[in-house]
Amino acid sequence: MNERDALRLLAADLPHAGDDCAVVDGLVLTIDMLHASTDFPEGTTAYTVGWRSVGVSLSDVAAMGAEPIGAVAAYAPTALEEEPLTAFVEGARDVCERVGTDYVGGDLDTHRELTVTTTAVGRADDPVPRSGASPGEVVCVTGEWGRTAAALELFDAGDIERANDLFRFDPRIEAGRALAPEATAMMDSSDGLARSLHQLAEASGCGFRVDADALPVHSELEELFDDPEVLFERAVHVGEDFELVCTLPKSALAAAREDCPVPLTLVGRVTDPGEGVTVVGGPDDSTGRPLPDRGYTHE
Amino acid sequence: MNERDALRLLAADLPHAGDDCAVVDGLVLTIDMLHASTDFPEGTTAYTVGWRSVGVSLSDVAAMGAEPIGAVAAYAPTALEEEPLTAFVEGARDVCERVGTDYVGGDLDTHRELTVTTTAVGRADDPVPRSGASPGEVVCVTGEWGRTAAALELFDAGDIERANDLFRFDPRIEAGRALAPEATAMMDSSDGLARSLHQLAEASGCGFRVDADALPVHSELEELFDDPEVLFERAVHVGEDFELVCTLPKSALAAAREDCPVPLTLVGRVTDPGEGVTVVGGPDDSTGRPLPDRGYTHE
Known part of the structure; x- marks a missing residue:
């Protein structure tokens, strides 16, 4: 089963499951997991990891036409060290600042492989779905x-x-x-x-x-x-x-x-x-x- | 550097960083990463993994005295298979239903080790921090x-x-x-x-x-x-x-x-x-x- 089939299975009865964010109560909400072997080539700095990971979730908020409220991240390197942790958070903050929102915290863990999961929340009165295109547009x-x-x-x-x-x-x-x-x-x-x-x-x-x-x-x-x-x-x-x-x-x-x-x-x-x-x-x-x-x- | 020192470093200038959730714009927001080697003993079913993972984030919302709005999860087993994926989502939904909120979707990935990250969002006019205890109480x-x-x-x-x-x-x-x-x-x-x-x-x-x-x-x-x-x-x-x-x-x-x-x-x-x-x-x-x-x- 590949990722797309699995996502299709999930989409069967979740509202907005096919969109970039879930939509609930006027909010859009997204979660994205990235890890070293598939997302961060050797040489990616911790600052870039923070920026890019949080950026991925902010991009989902953007795709709904929403205004971001804040973002959080769960950061799990192979070992906790002060310098990369600080750099990760700086990157996460800077990408939030770039789009006028706040990095508001997160969770720490260690993992066999660098793994980062990010969430962003936004507000949209009328979020843009993937489903509205019509021939001729x-x-x-x-x-x-x-x-x-x-x-x-x-x-x-x-x-x-x-x-x-x-x-x-x-x-x-x-x-x-x-x-x-x-x-x-x-x-x-x-x-x-x-x-x-x-x-x-x-x-x-x-x-x-x-x-x-x-x-x-x-x-x-x-x-x-x-x-x-x-x-x-x-x-x-x-x-x-x-x-x-x-x-x-x-x-x-x-x-x-x-x-x-x-x-x-x-x-x-x-x-x-x-x-x-x-x-x-x-x-x-x-x-x-x-x-x-x-x-x-x-x- | 252990997890607590790392968290302390992070808490230095994040508002509410010491609390169970971040607080932003009337919302509480939390993210938690769990994985097989530290959180799911052999024998844990996919249904239990879904329930417990999402439950951990809902528990953070509870700790702020907030009302949950919804939860999402990033689910990364070692291989995507239909039966455990369906069971995971059922567990995630059922724990949300138990507390009167909705599981609204998530992300899929595969990982060397089963890894799940969950987010819950809630609303609280006056979230309860960890910092308000006074002698005599x-x-x-x-x-x-x-x-x-x-x-x-x-x-x-x-x-x-x-x-x-x-x-x-x-x-x-x-x-x-x-x-x-x-x-x-x-x-x-x-x-x-x-x-x-x-x-x-x-x-x-x-x-x-x-x-x-x-x-x-x-x-x-x-x-x-x-x-x-x-x-x-x-x-x-x-x-x-x-x-x-x-x-x-x-x-x-x-x-x-x-x-x-x-x-x-x-x-x-x-x-x-x-x-x-x-x-x-x-x-x-x-x-x-x-x-x-x-x-x-x-x-």
């Missing part, structure tokens, strides 16, 4: 794609400082709040653009047609790779960039672009469900081929 | 003590069903809410009575004198052990019973007893800080000896 993304793919490459290459810098992303809280009034469906790109679109398609009962050439690729990734196929693969399938993907009525696009504090790029259209998720353009200059539902998954 | 506890110590013994002895039953405790939400208006300090007994009293003493700047003979010992523990020293050790130092320990003005005791939906037992007095935490009675019929600050700790 436009699909937009925030920011640039491939930042984490570039970071992973740099960790491998030993350029640890630059890799850490890239790993500390800005959760798109302000963008999420700006887009919420117009967005019909929204999620963050935890699993890459391809899987995000498939998840939105499943939740909304629609298809998507995206133009690969429209996707803004992160400048660091472009510096690292020349091959268009490699660039496409890394930007579309690697994921964990924690940008937002949303659908909007075409008539709302101009206002959304103006309100959104980071670049908002139109990358495609919502189509009928029968059309599936397809891509035009890209390395092979495709005129329309299926975009496989493939990304990062825990097998 | 009384110290009370809910329920019976040694339930988890009995369960651990039964797991060891292979009486798995009874052990699982004992492991599924009722979070003291209703008791916490009933005690909140009068309690000057409150916490749950995650780390046992001895360490709980030391933590309250440190937070409140007071001492305690408890009467070991007043402590209600769980009937299952009494069935398992005859030796008074063993009974005392297990009831006072093992912890993880998730009962409440609180201080009250003596004048409020009668009303508190009446309001509290579970037995509330007076076990001692708040004393001056110079007196430390002492115990009278018990197996050696002590007339007043220091109660060591010893319990379960991650070294």
Whole structure:
């Protein structure tokens, strides 16, 4: 059983189980577990671990269009030591401060492998689900794609400082709040653009047609790779960039672009469900081929 | 560096960091990480894991005198399988239902060792801290003590069903809410009575004198052990019973007893800080000896 099947099983009768956060009593609530072997390459500093872990939960709050109230973390290194613990908390605080909220505490443990679980809580009168996209609407993304793919490459290459810098992303809280009034469906790109679109398609009962050439690729990734196929693969399938993907009525696009504090790029259209998720353009200059539902998954 | 020193380091400038929950914007928020090697003996069922894990976070909400709004969990077994996942969620839901709140979802992962992190959120206009105890007040506890110590013994002895039953405790939400208006300090007994009293003493700047003979010992523990020293050790130092320990003005005791939906037992007095935490009675019929600050700790 893979993670997606398991999540589908869980979603059967939990309200909002398919969304980035649970919704209860005007609040959005999320929990995310990360650990060394799958999430923190060798060289990730404790400061970056704190920033990125808490950032992941804040990104879920952003994806609901909610305002964060606070975040907590359970931090379990292999041994408790003062310096990394202090650095972890600094990172956790700094990412909260970056989006105008507070890191309010947590739990400590030790584990055979560095493990961090984070929770963020937010408030939203009208949280944006994944299920509201309709054929004819436009699909937009925030920011640039491939930042984490570039970071992973740099960790491998030993350029640890630059890799850490890239790993500390800005959760798109302000963008999420700006887009919420117009967005019909929204999620963050935890699993890459391809899987995000498939998840939105499943939740909304629609298809998507995206133009690969429209996707803004992160400048660091472009510096690292020349091959268009490699660039496409890394930007579309690697994921964990924690940008937002949303659908909007075409008539709302101009206002959304103006309100959104980071670049908002139109990358495609919502189509009928029968059309599936397809891509035009890209390395092979495709005129329309299926975009496989493939990304990062825990097998 | 042990867990307590690490927590102290963290508490230095986090508001409410010493309490069972963080407090932010009228909400209480807690996160707890549990894993197989320290928290779930062999034989613990997935249903019990779900119940107990979420119960631990609900117990923190109870300790603040708050009303729970909802709970989430990140569940990471060594491999994702349908049956234990379903049982985990059932346990998580049932403990929420037991205290009138909702299990609203979570995250899935796989880990080298079963690891579960839970979060609960609650609402409290006036959350009860650990820091409000004053000399002259009384110290009370809910329920019976040694339930988890009995369960651990039964797991060891292979009486798995009874052990699982004992492991599924009722979070003291209703008791916490009933005690909140009068309690000057409150916490749950995650780390046992001895360490709980030391933590309250440190937070409140007071001492305690408890009467070991007043402590209600769980009937299952009494069935398992005859030796008074063993009974005392297990009831006072093992912890993880998730009962409440609180201080009250003596004048409020009668009303508190009446309001509290579970037995509330007076076990001692708040004393001056110079007196430390002492115990009278018990197996050696002590007339007043220091109660060591010893319990379960991650070294």
